[in-house]
Amino acid sequence: MVRPAPALWLFLPPRRRRTQITVPYDGSASLGHVVQSLGIPLTEVGPPSVDGAAAGASRPLHQGAVVGLDPPPRPQPLPHGARFLLDVHLGTLARRLRVLGVDTSYDNDADDPDLVARAGREQRVLLTQDRGLLMRRALWAGAYVRGHGATAQLADVLDRFAPPLRPRTRCAACNGELVDVPKEQVVDLLEPGTRRRYERFARCRSCGRVYWHGAHGRRLDALVADAVRAVGAAGGGP
Ligand SMILES: [Zn+2]
Numbered sequence: 001m002v003r004p005a006p007a008l009w010l011f012l013p014p015r016r017r018r019t020q021i022t023v024p025y026d027g028s029a030s031l032g033h034v035v036q037s038l039g040i041p042l043t044e045v046g047p048p049s050v051d052g053a054a055a056g057a058s059r060p061l062h063q064g065a066v067v068g069l070d071p072p073p074r075p076q077p078l079p080h081g082a083r084f085l086l087d088v089h090l091g092t093l094a095r096r097l098r099v100l101g102v103d104t105s106y107d108n109d110a111d112d113p114d115l116v117a118r119a120g121r122e123q124r125v126l127l128t129q130d131r132g133l134l135m136r137r138a139l140w141a142g143a144y145v146r147g148h149g150a151t152a153q154l155a156d157v158l159d160r161f162a163p164p165l166r167p168r169t170r171c172a173a174c175n176g177e178l179v180d181v182p183k184e185q186v187v188d189l190l191e192p193g194t195r196r197r198y199e200r201f202a203r204c205r206s207c208g209r210v211y212w213h214g215a216h217g218r219r220l221d222a223l224v225a226d227a228v229r230a231v232g233a234a235g236g237g238p
Pocket of ligand 1: 171172173174175176204205206207208209
């Protein structure tokens with residue numbers, strides 16, 4: 001008997017979206033195997049319970065066992081720091097996380113094995129909307145991103161992990177570190193309008209792109225303000 005919390009129902013087929021479901025048991029499958037066979041990646045459940053007591057994913061089951069499943073706590077601790085790797089479909093989310101100063105790797109032509117290998121090599125949490133990817137055995141750490149569109153997805157990531165924010169310290173294009181530079185160092189690279197209007201500049205250490213305050217306008221100012229508020233409310237913060 002499996003009792004999935006409603007927050008996990010999105011992973012289940014409609015006929016199984018209920019507070020208690022009965023699944024056949026072959027006498028040998030582990031708890032983790034039963035959970036994933038339902039379509040729920042193990043990254044999306046907190047410590048499960050069996051017959052009311054906390055249990056690990058490798059725990060063997062028995063006929064008639066009652067398994068309780070809840071999502072991980074929010075904010076979910078990140079023992080290795082807030083370092084993420086985003087699936088190829090999450091490019092807009094990647095740029096927004098970088099604007100907020102969150103360490104975010106993204107490469108729009110990585111295939112699935114590349115992503116899994118890179119997450120392990122760089123000890124990054126893989127963020128994706130592909131459940132199959134999250135169920136790969138070799139995956140170091142991952143999380144399913146909820147929501148359609150970058151705004152909802154960003155809200156979900158901030159709510160789930162409450163990463164420390166350092167707005168405007170990273171290059172939105174490449175994740176490189178931004179350093180302040182005097183205007184005279186970049187003046188030749190600027191359009192005449194920008195040269196006239198702005199005085200404070202930063203440059204990406206990795207790709208050389210030049211940023212100036214106000215470059216992204218009010219839309220990104222609002223993004224930063226909303227994010228700082230959301231993470232502050234969740235208990236994390238810069
Ligand atoms: Zn850059």
